[in-house]
Amino acid sequence: MLRIQGLTKTYSNGETALKGVSVSVGAGEIIGLIGPSGAGKSTLIRCVNRLIEPSAGSVQLGAVELTGLTGGALRRQRRQIGMIFQEYALIERLTVMENVLAGRLGYTGFWRSWFRRFAQVDIDRAIALLERVGLIEHIDKRADALSGGQRQRVGIARALIQQPKLLLVDEPTASLDPKTSRSVMRLLTELCIESRLAAIVNIHDVALAQAFLPRIVGLNAGTVVYDGPSSGLSADVLTSIYGEEDWARTAAGGVGGDDDEEPEIFARLESAQ
């Protein structure tokens, strides 16, 4: 689905943030992107959605090469990529429903959306999505009246209404408490399987990544230093990604917790591929 090859980014100040990164993500596959601050995680995500221009290398979504696209061709491809942000990026004074429908902006055109004229098919889809993410009772609430977890669920529904092939998720749980973080991660992994989406999740919480994401890519100084199962994140591997620290507890135990549904999620992810 997504094939990144030899991706390199040197910023205009001479800083090389990515040094020949190659990663492939299949349909229905969700990978965790981890690494210390400054490793190049945001740069990688921004090169994929072309918010920044890579210096070299290739990013293919399906059969389409994204690097070098401009204008209408770039806009068309961007519709295939859903973004989910740490701070949700909701429009506070609009309702839950309107925020989800705002995800159709790329299709309906700005002015039609502004006047809130949406096709019935979009409205039906928004309702179905809000049911799926557990927000149907809150459909008419304003975004600023929601909890953090509810806001992130709106963000997820808004990304999915454009029916993307790929989801780019930037620290989805950074502002959430541990329990809500787990339910948001669970929802994300389930939705990727259901909709056969490829997803890259930039995640700073290693234990949470281990609990929910079967495959991890570790970046350090712009280079992939690990690409493998999250069960392989040993203390040595974590040291190669993050540097010296006492990793023994994280590597051995993950987040713990008393439910045992993660292995089932892993099995579903594997069978979906």
Ligand code: ADP
């Ligand atoms: P991460 O998301 O892993 O924290 P980033 O992709 O933000 O890492 O940054 C990778 C490297 O690129 C860092 O050294 C950072 O200082 C540098 N960098 C990021 N954005 C810019 C920019 N716009 N101009 C110059 N250097 C940048």
